[in-house]
Amino acid sequence: MNNKFIIVIFGGLGDLAQNKLYPVIYSLYKKYRLLNCTKIISTGRRPNVDKEEFLKILEKSIKTHDDSFFSLFDFVKFDLEKEEEYNHLKNMLSNFKEEEFIFYLATPPTTFETIIKNLGEFLKSFPNKRKIVIEKPFGYNLYSAQKLNQLIKIYFKEEEVYRIDHFLGKETVQNIFGLRFSNIIFEGIWNRNFIDHIQISALEDIGVEGRLGYYDKVGALRDMIQNHLIQILSIVAMEPPCCINEKEIRDEKIKVLKSIREIKREDVPLYAVRGQYEGYLIDENLSQSNTETYAAVKLFIENLRWDGVPFYLRTGKKLKRKETSIIIVFKKIPGLFSKILDCMPQEDIIGFKIAPENKIILSFQLRPLGGSMLSCPVSTSMEWTGPNIEAYETLFMDIIEGDQSLFIRKDEIEKSWEIVQPILDFWKDDPNIPIYPQGSWGPKEAEELIRRDGREWRYIDG
Structure with a gap:
C-alpha cells in the first residue's frame, strides 16, 4: 500500500x-x-x-x-x-x-x-x-445479521467493509485453493464421480476457557459451523473462478452456499445433532443451560459437481484431542478386487490439517515391500508441512492492501445464517440435549448420524 x-x-x-x-x-x-x-x-x-x-x-x-x-x-x-x-x-x-x-x-x-x-x-x-x-460473530441469527448489514450499508460502501474470519487466513486453508487449481490431477477428480464424502472438523480438547459470558449465549453451531466451517466448505466446493480476484472468488463461494439443500425444520434430526460435555454446568457454575458444546451437521450441495456427496461438519469442546481438518474421502475401489485379494483396499484420502499444525496428506494404496502382487495393499502417505504463519498477519496485510478475497461479503454472511437457522429454531424448542463424556469424541448421536450412511468419522493422525 x-x-x-x-x-x-x-x-x-x-x-x-x-x-x-x-x-x-x-x-x-x-x-x-x-x-x-x-x-x-x-x-x-x-x-x-x-x-x-x-x-x-x-x-x-x-x-x-x-x-x-x-x-x-x-x-x-x-x-x-x-x-x-x-x-x-x-x-x-x-x-x-x-x-x-x-x-x-x-x-x-x-x-x-x-x-x-x-x-x-x-x-x-x-x-x-x-x-x-x-x-465475528456477525449477528446471532439471520435477522440480526440482516439488520447489521442494513446499518452498515447506510454509512459504508461494501468495498470498505472487511468481515473477518481468521480461518480463511490460515495457510492450509489457502492451500486448498492452491492444490486444486494448480494441479490438473486433483481438479480432474474433485467431483461426485470420484469423491464419496467430505468431513470438515474443528475439535478441541479444552472447554470454554473464560469465554462463558459469550459462549453460553452462542453455542457450538453459531461459534464455529455457521462461520468458519461453512466458509471452508465454500472454498473446498467452489468452481474455478475465471479470474483470481476478490469479486470472482467470492462470486463462486456464494454460488456454493446458494446450492446447499434447505433443511426443513421437521427434518433437523436427520441432518444435525448436538451435545453438551458432562460437567459443563459444574465447570461453568451454571444451574442449567441448554447450550450445545458439540454440533454436527450433514449438508448436501445440489449442483452438477457435488450432487449426492454429503459434507459432514462437526465441532466440539472437551474432546479426545485437538484437530482442525478437512478430509476428502474418495470412493472405494470396485468390488471385483475382493475376489482376488484377502481384503479390500482402503479408500484414498486427501487430508488438510489446519491445527494444531499445518499438514497436507495424500493417503493411497501400494503393494507392501516384499509382498506378493495380490497381497493386501498398505496405506502410503505423502506429507506437506509448512511454517505456521499467523492467520491474522495474512489478513491484516490484506486489509492494508485492500484485498477482500479472504473476507466475507454481505450475501455470504446472510446465506450462511439462512443455512443454519432451521437448526437453531428446532434446538431452541427442544429441551433434550445429549450429554457426552469429557475426553471422548462426542455424543453417540454424532456417531449414529454418520454411521446411518455407512461411513465413519475420520482423523488425520489415526
Whole structure:
C-alpha cells in the first residue's frame, strides 16, 4: 500500500488485541510493512489505564521493548456508549488530512451497532478513504445479521467493509485453493464421480476457557459451523473462478452456499445433532443451560459437481484431542478386487490439517515391500508441512492492501445464517440435549448420524 494510513483499534485492551492484533502488527512492523502507517490509536475504557500503563500492556503483548514501535501508538480512554468520546476521536483524526482510516472493531458484538452509527455520522465530514473491520460473530441469527448489514450499508460502501474470519487466513486453508487449481490431477477428480464424502472438523480438547459470558449465549453451531466451517466448505466446493480476484472468488463461494439443500425444520434430526460435555454446568457454575458444546451437521450441495456427496461438519469442546481438518474421502475401489485379494483396499484420502499444525496428506494404496502382487495393499502417505504463519498477519496485510478475497461479503454472511437457522429454531424448542463424556469424541448421536450412511468419522493422525 503506497498511501499513508491510520489504524484505530476499538477494544484495544481486550484479549483479541493483546493476544493477536498487537503481535501481528509488530511482526508487520519488523518486516517493514508499516512504513506508511502514520499512527495507531488504541482505545479502552479501563479507568486505571493511561498511556504509560498501556505501553506496559503493549510490551507484554509483543514480548519486547521497542521505543520506535511504541512511538506509533496513542492510547485513548474510550466509553463506546458516550457520544462525546467520538467527538474527541473526531478531533484527533481531523489532524490527518491525507491518511486512509482503518477502524478495527475488536469489541463484543453488542457494541457493533453503536460504533458503526457514531463512526458513520462523524465520518460524513471527512473526505478520507476509510475501511471498517468487523470481527465475528456477525449477528446471532439471520435477522440480526440482516439488520447489521442494513446499518452498515447506510454509512459504508461494501468495498470498505472487511468481515473477518481468521480461518480463511490460515495457510492450509489457502492451500486448498492452491492444490486444486494448480494441479490438473486433483481438479480432474474433485467431483461426485470420484469423491464419496467430505468431513470438515474443528475439535478441541479444552472447554470454554473464560469465554462463558459469550459462549453460553452462542453455542457450538453459531461459534464455529455457521462461520468458519461453512466458509471452508465454500472454498473446498467452489468452481474455478475465471479470474483470481476478490469479486470472482467470492462470486463462486456464494454460488456454493446458494446450492446447499434447505433443511426443513421437521427434518433437523436427520441432518444435525448436538451435545453438551458432562460437567459443563459444574465447570461453568451454571444451574442449567441448554447450550450445545458439540454440533454436527450433514449438508448436501445440489449442483452438477457435488450432487449426492454429503459434507459432514462437526465441532466440539472437551474432546479426545485437538484437530482442525478437512478430509476428502474418495470412493472405494470396485468390488471385483475382493475376489482376488484377502481384503479390500482402503479408500484414498486427501487430508488438510489446519491445527494444531499445518499438514497436507495424500493417503493411497501400494503393494507392501516384499509382498506378493495380490497381497493386501498398505496405506502410503505423502506429507506437506509448512511454517505456521499467523492467520491474522495474512489478513491484516490484506486489509492494508485492500484485498477482500479472504473476507466475507454481505450475501455470504446472510446465506450462511439462512443455512443454519432451521437448526437453531428446532434446538431452541427442544429441551433434550445429549450429554457426552469429557475426553471422548462426542455424543453417540454424532456417531449414529454418520454411521446411518455407512461411513465413519475420520482423523488425520489415526
